[in-house]
Amino acid sequence: MVRTRAMSFREENEPEILVANDSNEGILAEPCDSDESNPGVSGTLGTVLSTRFGEGLPTFGEGTLQDVLQSLLYRDAEEDEDFEAAGEVSSDSDEDSDDDLMEVDENTDSDFEMIVAERRRRESERELELELERERSEPEGGGLVRLPISEKKLVFMFVYRDDLSSDQFVERVLKSSEIKQKLEQRCILWGRYCGSQKKVKQLNREINSMYGMRRLTKDLLTGLTIFWLMERNGNFKIISSHKTQDLSTPEMFMQVFDANSLQFSTEMEKVAMRERDRSIRRQQLQEYKAAQQEDLQREKDVALMQENQEKEAALEKEIQEKEAARLETAKEAAESRLPDEPEPGSEDCYYVRIQVPTELLERRFLGEHTVGNLVDLVLSRGLRENSFQLVSYPRINISVPYSTPISQLGLGTRFLLQAVNINSD
Structure with a gap:
């Protein structure tokens, strides 16, 4: 067979x-996969370990890996109402974006260097714009706030199997009070009891559904049971993975623990530095956008003011043109109403001089001609009607009807008049 x-x-x-x-x-x-045939091993990892090994073990978080991810990204807003939400941790693509650009050779001409520099500047500005857009689009409230980098922790994941090496690891390593204290202080503990192939498959499906976790599922199938992970931009990054028999003593475990903690701390320092740099650039971009908005608004205000000025100027010009046309029409009408000028020495001839603002008018009239004819003489020079009064010397207003003959004014045959602005004193 x-x-x-x-x-x-x-x-x-x-x-x-x-x-x-x-x-x-x-x-x-x-x-x-029947837990009935193996009594006392059903339930969560914490229940299984406490049942088999008693007290004195680290407390492993329950729930799914997604719950762990949530705890790495957010915390309850009620725990700290004054907490200001921090920005997301930069992704690997953010960290290596500059490396993806073609390096400029020392002998490359300056034009190409300027193109590369401009490309980097635009990419950086675009990244910040997208980040600001994400921050603006995030729903307010919800009872959660972003977890700052300083509060992020290393993830210690333990997959417990029904084998001798797992039991020895729990007895020799996890029950150590020193190791328990360090793990609970510096790590987020998560684990799963996998006492059968079906449970391994279930865990594989759970992990494989999360982006960036395929390597972990592969390691899980090869028998690795201890994983050190850290969160990067909402995804898990595996620092290292081990079999329980490779960390069978506290000394071996502490050596790996210290190495992973150091790598985690170094990585978080780099992330914090990048985050500070991004915060500065984010503030600069916000100030730049605000300045752009102010400039745009200023340009709009200036354009609107210029448009209003142009409209006012056009309206004023139209009024002036209409006024000029009206004055020209009134001037021609006044000229047409003037009587023929008599010859010098004619009988009943009056010699009249009228001082207007621009000139001294001189003309002969007959005694039968009227005060209205004197007014027409002034209007024929472009003055507006009803804008002036005729006064004689000494300053006496001629307040008589326009139909009054000149001979009845009592000013003699030769007299001087002045066209005075009606608003003048």
């Missing part, structure tokens, strides 16, 4: 179950 394995992984203490195929040959089937 030929035996073939249905899966690449099988627990040591799980029985092999043979089933018949069409050729009557036996196939090694997947073992039944």
Whole structure:
């Protein structure tokens, strides 16, 4: 009888179950996942460990990896009402964006260098614009605030299997009070009890559904059970992974723990530096956008003011043109109303001089001509009607009807008049 394995992984203490195929040959089937046959090992990892090994073990968080991710990104706003939300941690693409650009050779001409520099500047500005847009689009409230970088922790993940090495790791390492204290102070602890292949598959599906976790699922199938992870922009990044038999003593575990903690601290320092730089650039971009908005508003105000001025000037010009046309019409009408000028020395001839603002008018009239004819003489020089009064010397207003003949003014045959602005004193 030929035996073939249905899966690449099988627990040591799980029985092999043979089933018949069409050729009557036996196939090694997947073992039944029945916790009833293994009493005392059902439930969460914490329950399983406390049942088997008693007290004195670190407290592992319950829930899914997504819950761990949530705790790494956010915290309850009620815990700190005055907390100001920090920006997201820069992604790997943010960190290496400059490396993706073509490096400029020393002999490259300056034009190409300027193009590359301008490209980097635009990419940086675009990244910040997208980040600001994300911050503006984030819903307010919700009871959660972003977790600052200073409060992020290393993730210690332990997958407990029903094997001797897992039991020895728990007894020798996790029950150490020093290790327990350090893990609980400096790490987020998460684990899962996988006592059967079905549970390994379930954990694989859970982890594989999360972006950036495929390497962990591969390591899990090869028997690795201890993982050190850190959160990067909402995803997990695996620092290292180990088998329990490789960390079977507290000394070996502490050596790995210190190395991973150092790498985590170094990485977080880099992230914090990048975040400070991004914060500065974000503030600069906000100030730049605000200045742009002010300039744009100023340009709009100036354009509107110029437009209003142009409209006012056009309206004033139109009024002046209409007034000029009206004055020209009134001037022509006044000229047409003037009587013929009598010859010098004619009988009943009056010699009249009228001082207007621009000139001294001189003309002869007959005694039968009227005061209205004197007014027409003034209007024929472009003065507006009803804008002046005729006065004689000494300053006496001629307040008589326009139909009054000149001979009845009592000013003699030769007299001087002045066209005075009606608003003047």
